[in-house]
Amino acid sequence: MNRRPSRQTQRGAAAVEFALAFPMMFMLLYGLLTFGTTFYAQTVVARAVHDGARVAGLVPTPPANQPRDFTRVKTEIIESLAASVITPPGNSQTLAVRRAWLESHVRSRITVVEAPCTGAIGGTCATIRLNFPYGNTDGTRLFPDINIPGIGGTGTWIPSALTSKAIVRL
Secondary structure (H helix, E strand, O other), rough: OOOOOOOOOOHHHHHHHHHHHHHHHHHHHHHHHHHHHHHHHHHHHHHHHHHHHHHHHOOOOOOOOOOOHHHHHHHHHHHHHHOOOOOOOHHHHOOOHHHHHHHOOHHEEEEEEEOOOOOOOOOEEEEEEEEEEEOOOOOOOOOOEEOOOOOOOOOHOOEEEEEEEEEEEO
């Protein structure tokens, strides 16, 4: 005779199943959200560098033996970054607050190097680089590092800095 288990014997089965499935579901959700926010931040950094490259192409040629002034390029990169929500949550309230944080933490990480172009292009090129701080010590990451037993900490696969580079002919 095949009897169905009574309700008494099934009472805690759902709680046990949830307790076993929840850690895996949490890690999947955490991974998706962390990857998504990191991908968004990298896209913002790349767009900002390309905005700076567009402005670098418009920098006028200086008189002989004078270096080009790339201040406007750095300012354009800061403005592009400030237009997005890439600053730490405590420094994201307004555009002015984001701009001030970026000026103090990011401007020194922007480099513009003028050099002869390589290959058949000829002329002079500018290489614009940005090394954006993206670590929990800087507070720019939305999600904190967590330590997963058996796997390790998430800080090992999330970059501590996001970089982007653009080259433009002057």
